[in-house]
Amino acid sequence: MRDQEMAFVGKIAASLTHEIKNTYAIILESSGLLSDLLTFHQEGPFQHKEKFHQVLGTINAQVQRGVVLATRLNQFAHSMDEPLATIKVADLLELVVALMRRLARRRNVELQALAPDDREASFSSNFFRVLLVLASLVEALAEALESGGQIILQPVPDTPEVTILCEAQGAKAAGWEARLENLAASLQDFLAALNAQVAVSKAPAREGVILTLKTPAA
């Protein structure tokens, strides 16, 4: 029943984001047409031509920004489609960054992902739950880091299982390790369902958390 609920939420969200993209497409073509008319028609001087081009450029840039957001929201919505999906590691990390970057920046923490050597590397799991766990880890690390810190998501190469390091660079609040361990405990139901585990990585190793999905990489 839970999977059906998630699939329903995802279906509605995906449908709405599709409509949002249709709206953006109309705005883009309409502003593009205005821009074309200014460019193609040279009948007499038009006092505000440059200003029109400038404003149309702003509209275009903002719509493109909206399209990127709608695309990310659409991908997120589709993460709820199936209980088991083929997940590309590169796509997963990029989506987590897109969804969580703004939240991290509110704490003046930068979030980025390092692409795996093999951009096609994939595994089978529940996409939505994997996203939920990774996003929760990122949020907790952003709260643990002092202003100016950095979180880098990266696959750990040469491991038999799918292993993702969420590295936290920069000064951290005292007791951050215990907070992350508490978070991992609170995610236990999800981790068990994913056949995954979370471990805190402490100095002298690279500090952060490691998510290991006990599923072989494809």
Added chain:
Amino acid sequence: MRVLLVDDEAEFVSALAERLNLRGFEADTATSGVEALRKIDASPPDVVLLDVLMPGMSGGEVLKEIKKTHPRVQVILLTGRGSWDGIQGIREGAYDCLMKPIQIEELMQVMTDAVESGGQNQAQKGE
């Protein structure tokens, strides 16, 4: 080049048609699959730009009908989602698939390539 733009969003196809006409194309529009097939029967265009998700007759159904009755007409699919719709469409004979919103320069290039391909689509070219 004669192009038929098919999408239930009338404002989208009318603005896009005007932009293509300014660039020397001969673009017409249809806002449903049934209207598109009627226009294609009356006067087959070189290329059809076809939205996948339309109420009533879907883009997939329109594609199958075009390939059955006018196999030389090249079809480029438009989708908001990409991946699966596009792959399925190309398997069924579409030349290529573009994501909405589109870049007009990219669209013009793909349409030109489609016409110059002489009936092969992206999947066949890769074989």
